[in-house]
Amino acid sequence: MTFLYVVLLTASAAMLAAGIAEQRQHYKHLHSIPTRVLVNGIRGKSSITRLCAGALRGGGLVTTAKTTGTAARFIHPDGSEEPVYRKFGIANVVEQIGIVRRAAAYRPDALVIECMAVMPDLQEINQSKLIRSTIGVLCNVREDHLAEMGPTLDDVARSLSRSMPVGGICLTAEKDRLPILQEEADKRDCELIAVDPESVTDEEMRRFSWITFKENVAIALAVADLLNVNRQLALEGMWAAPPDPGVLQVHRYRAGRRLLRFANVFAANDPESTLLNIDQLRRQGAIADPLHVIINCRPDRVERNGQMGALIPKIAPERVVLIGDPTRSARAAIPSEWHDRVVDLGGSRSPRELLRGIVGGVGRQASLIAIGNIHGQGELLIEELAKLEPVA
Numbered sequence: 559m560t561f562l563y564v565v566l567l568t569a570s571a572a573m574l575a576a577g578i579a580e581q582r583q584h585y586k587h588l589h590s591i592p593t594r595v596l597v598n599g600i601r602g603k604s605s606i607t608r609l610c611a612g613a614l615r616g617g618g619l620v621t622t623a624k625t626t627g628t629a630a631r632f633i634h635p636d637g638s639e640e641p642v643y644r645k646f647g648i649a650n651v652v653e654q655i656g657i658v659r660r661a662a663a664y665r666p667d668a669l670v671i672e673c674m675a676v677m678p679d680l681q682e683i684n685q686s687k688l689i690r691s692t693i694g695v696l697c698n699v700r701e702d703h704l705a706e707m708g709p710t711l712d713d714v715a716r717s718l719s720r721s722m723p724v725g726g727i728c729l730t731a732e733k734d735r736l737p738i739l740q741e742e743a744d745k746r747d748c749e750l751i752a753v754d755p756e757s758v759t760d761e762e763m764r765r766f767s768w769i770t771f772k773e774n775v776a777i778a779l780a781v782a783d784l785l786n787v788n789r790q791l792a793l794e795g796m797w798a799a800p801p802d803p804g805v806l807q808v809h810r811y812r813a814g815r816r817l818l819r820f821a822n823v824f825a826a827n828d829p830e831s832t833l834l835n836i837d838q839l840r841r842q843g844a845i846a847d848p849l850h851v852i853i854n855c856r857p858d859r860v861e862r863n864g865q866m867g868a869l870i871p872k873i874a875p876e877r878v879v880l881i882g883d884p885t886r887s888a889r890a891a892i893p894s895e896w897h898d899r900v901v902d903l904g905g906s907r908s909p910r911e912l913l914r915g916i917v918g919g920v921g922r923q924a925s926l927i928a929i930g931n932i933h934g935q936g937e938l939l940i941e942e943l944a945k946l947e948p949v950a
Contacts, residue, residue: 616795
């Protein structure tokens with residue numbers, strides 16, 4: 559028995575020593591990177607991470623970056639990128655240690671990294687132990703992850719604030735809960751800077767080959783300004799930056815004699831972001847009437863299905879197509895005066911059946927907007943649409 563205790567104590571001591579050594583090595587890598595930007599918030603984190611990295615590259619700073627969104631990517635100083643390998647495909651905040659090590663090998667001026675933690679305690683650990691950012695970004699507070707960070711939006715704001723750098727600087731485009739963010743920043747001796755989206759002109763936005771928001775660009779410009787990067791050089795770097803795989807885009811397809819514009823808004827996910835995305839597409843002329851809204855329903859997202867259905871009067875489409883299951887959760891939230899525009903294709907259908915049911919109700923041309931959650935029937939629909947003839 560004594561022998562077993564000795565083995566246990568020796569193993570424990572070895573593990574403790576190894577942990578201390580790894581922690582010291584990690585901090586050494588961190589402190590070799592002068593500027594560390596941690597991007598947090600509910601929507602747009604991946605896009606902001608890419609915009610910030612592009613802006614700093616545009617100013618001649620050696621910059622590495624890492625996104626976590628639709629497809630996690632490590633971005634090299636030359637702007638090239640590669641997927642982040644995950645054992646068994648499972649994301650874990652501990653992977654940030656390896657990212658910091660890879661980034662430090664370039665001896666960069668800056669690392670821009672997206673926060674991948676959702677639980678409030680993990681968000682704080684991600685900041686205080688793994689990244690120790692010098693500049694924080696808290697882009698917005700939206701209605702998502704309420705089970706982990708809620709139940710109210712005020713609670714979400716306070717949870718996100720746990721990633722603010724103590725004694726550092728935090729940038730935000732949030733307006734509605736700015737007082738709460740300021741209160742949390744004061745607790746951390748953190749300088750909170752609210753950016754002005756209208757400082758970005760429409761002409762500057764038109765130079766992007768992909769769809770983004772003034773709030774995101776304003777945040778990236780503010781980060782660049784803190785590092786003394788010229789505005790024009792920062793913008794040129796952002797215009798040249800490749801978009802995230804999940805970025806909002808409109809694809810044009812030909813289905814027989816029909817011309818379709820398809821907007822994949824699945825990534826927006828929450829009601830406010832969904833409407834903002836659709837409004838942005840309309841303003842830019844990327845979509846036009848007649849609009850056909852596709853709501854993909856999931857059995858584990860019944861409340862969200864209903865929220866998407868409740869948006870129909872605000873979107874005012876010509877037709878609503880329900881796919882996935884249970885579609886009744888979305889239909890019940892659609893006001894009765896809109897029910898004559900609803901087509902229910904719910905259940906498990908083949909991709910071809912889905913596309914036939916959606917396109918069959920379209921005239922010579924139309925804009926299709928997919929909202930809700932992408933998993934399940936939504937993924938099948940996108941794969942089938944990609945088989946259609948693309949239109950330049």
